[in-house]
Amino acid sequence: MARTPRSASPRKKAGQGSPDEEALRRFIRTRGSEYLRRPNVTSIGIGHKVKGGRDTGQLAIQFTVGRKLEPQRLEAEGLPPLPSNIVIEGLEIPTDVLERRFRPSWELVEPEQLTKDLRKQRLDPVRPGCSIAHERETAGTLGAIVYDLHDGAALGLSNWHVLQGPNGSIGDAVLQPGPFDDNRTERNRVGSLLRSHLGAAGDCAVVRLEERGAASEIIGLGVTPRRVARAALGDAVVKSGRTTGITHGRVTRIEVMVRLDYGGSVGLREIGGFEIGPDKSRPTPEGEISRGGDSGAAWMASDAQGRATDIMLGLHFAGESEGETGEHAIACQAHAALEKLDARLEPPAPEMVRQARGEGFDTGFLQDIVPLPEARGARREDVLVLKNGETVVHHTHFSLSMSRSRKLALWVAWNIDGRALKGFGRKGLDFRIDPEVGVENQLGDELYAGNRLDRGHLARRADLVWGQDAEARQANRDSFYFTNITPQHQSFNQSGAGGLWGELEEAIMEEAEIERLRLSVMAGPLLEEDDPVYRDARIPRAFWKIVAYRDADDGDRLTARAFIMTQENLLDRIETLELDPFRLFRVPVTEVERRTSLDFGTLRLADASRTSPSTQYRRRERHAAAVLEVRSRIGITM
Known part of the structure; x- marks a missing residue:
């Protein structure tokens, strides 16, 4: 042109x-x-x-x-x-x-041209480089064994047009070898299609390997993909495909967008990736670096001797049409495909799996690490040790640690994604015993029967209900575990100093420039020896909360604000009657540390306490720099 x-x-x-x-x-x-x-x-x-x-x-x-x-x-x-x-x-x-003209690499050579080699046989365990396909497709290549970020399960990685195709859907059966190589569907089922993507990030999909084992070493290359890198111009690469076996190439173009016709109801699509041309120093016998059936093969970086390394660069999905001069292939970037599919090359650590499921407090939610509280001094002896030897319980979007003596949470820590909150209600949800802790280690419904004592959430139900629908619904249910509940006076739980206590997070989001509307929050009761006793349980008279966020108005700095809701007058420390109204105070993080014997680490350094005069606070001179009474939503963030 x-x-x-x-x-x-x-x-x-x-x-x-x-x-x-x-x-x-x-x-x-x-x-x-x-x-x-x-x-x-x-x-x-x-x-x-x-x-x-x-x-x-x-x-x-x-x-x-x-x-x-x-x-x-x-x-x-x-x-x-x-x-x-x-x-x-x-x-x-x-x-x-x-x-150059490209087509998806799914057209196959005629049956009489094929020999039944290892790649086209039924394998157990399955191995990258072998034949695989959706039950209604023909045959492509298993590129790599990868692992699900959500539960750590082994998955098979290949193309969308190999594992799904225009007529497939999530949950369909996937066969190994593909139907073109062996049409005995029931015998060859290897698993079900789990996730797929067709778009800018590539042509990719993963199958959950339910029926057979998996070996991760690529047939003929003798390596297991362990690392991922972005392809650069001139990179030497090698792949092992179902049809052409082992072929070498060089990266000739990057940031490629190609328009391909996938047929059926899918039609033309724009797919992102990079281009591979022949490596003239290592030509293939037939001059073709890929043919139909090689779709899904992993392009691995190769060393100076042409040997495959453990670095995966791409996933083959298209080649030049038959009869074209020259030979080029297109691959999607491996890192983009894995990100889209929520998968990785190495089995994820238990902590990573837990976070991918939305379980527990995410310490990296605000980019800067916000550690879980650590008990110190005599408080250490009061931390409940679970049967598994751990001291922290993880549920959807929140974590907690229990007081052995009081059978209440010492602290609950949770994350809030303000952009992903869902409006699910509480209808049909009941308070229930937390199975992770054991009935003997938590205060249950017997404490609240026949009285006006309230079951008060520490991590607010509405704060936890965010994310994908299934995840948000699970968080909604998890919020009703008794380990997240504290007995509270009705005047605290229902009025809460004019509603400010329950609205702390909302008020901070409204009054401050929160980066991406994300908060990390911690809260708990102040457990004192002189708390009033009811039915053999001591009822807390005060509660603390710390809210952390990145302040877009202050250079995106990690910022923390601490609060105490109490009947005690923190300004002059005078003793008050039990029925005095609750009042809300902003305090330094160090004050919460002192009164709880908990260490909050980096939140202590991120404390946003300020001392500028304000009509929103009532102060006494000797405590002016440390304790401020909050009378309105504006006062929460000043």
Whole structure:
């Protein structure tokens, strides 16, 4: 395809400055689709400009077209010419036009041309490089054994068009070998389709391996994929596919967007990835680096001797159409595919699995680590040790630790994603015993029967109900465990100093610039020896809460605010009658540490206590710098 003349306006030309590869990436992501809509353009990407058949090493925006035509033919067929250069962020970048057509790598050679080798046999355990496909597809390649971030289970990684296809859906049966190689469906079922993606991140899917074991070493390469890297121009790569076996290549274009026809109701789709061309130093016997049936094969980085390393760069999904001159393949970026599929190459640590399920307090929720509280001094002896030897219980979006003597939580810590909150109600949900702790270690319903004592949530139910629907519903249920409940006076739980206690998180979100509307919160009762006794249980008279967030108004700094709700007048420390009204005070984090014997680590350093005068606070001079009474929502954040 011919080009339009070079722009006559003054521009900084390539060679007068180094083009920023990231700027070219941004251009492809934001403008690439415009060019793919032109009838003759099959892909766009970043590569080295080719002159006279030789690689110049100069970065260029490379287009591939179905047919390369002279200007008069373009005009006759109504095809717009492509530019000879493009100005990207002030720098003039040359373009290149190559003749290539791509198709999904699912078309297979004729049966009589095939021999029944190891890759096409039923394997147990299954291994990357073998034949696999959806029950209504033909055959592709198992690329790698990966692991589910949600439960650590072994999964098989391949393409969307191999494991699902236009007529498939999540939960369908996947066969190994694929039906083209052995059509005995019941015998060859290996598992069910778990997740898939077809779009900018690639053509990829994972199958849960339910029927057979899995070995992770790739057939013929002798390596197990353990690391993931982003492909760069010139990288040497090698793959092991169902049809062409082991072939070598070089990365010729990156940030490629290609338009492919997947047929059926799916039709044309734009898929992201990178391009691989032949490695002239390691040619294949038939000159083809991929053929139909190689879809899903993992492209691994290779060393100077052509041996595969354990670094996975991509997942093969398309090759040039039969009869094209030259041979090129397209692969999606491995890191993008794994991210979309919630999978990883190594089995995830138990902590990572727990967080992926939404279980427990996420200490990295605010990017800076917010550690769980640590008991210190004599308080250590009061921490309940569970049967598994742990001292922390994890539920959906919150964690807690129990007081052995009081059978109440010492603390509950939870995360709030304000952008993902759901409006699920509490209808049909009952308070219940926490099975992780044991009935003998928690105060149950017998304490609340026949009286006006309230069951008060420490982690608010509404704070926990966020995320995907199933996750949010589970958090809703988990919030009713008695380990998250504290006996509270009705005046505390129902009125709560004019509602401020229950609205602390909402008030801070409204009054401060919270980065991404994310909060990490901790709360608990202040357990004192002189708390009033009722039915053999001591009823707390005061409660504490610490709210942490990243303050967008203060350089995105980690910020913490601490509060105590009590009947005690913290300003002058005078003794008060038991029926005095509850009052809300903002205090230093160190005051909560002193009164709870808990260590809050980095939250102590992130304390946002301020001393500027305000009509929203009533203060006494000797405590002005430390304790402030909150009378309104505005006072919460000042």
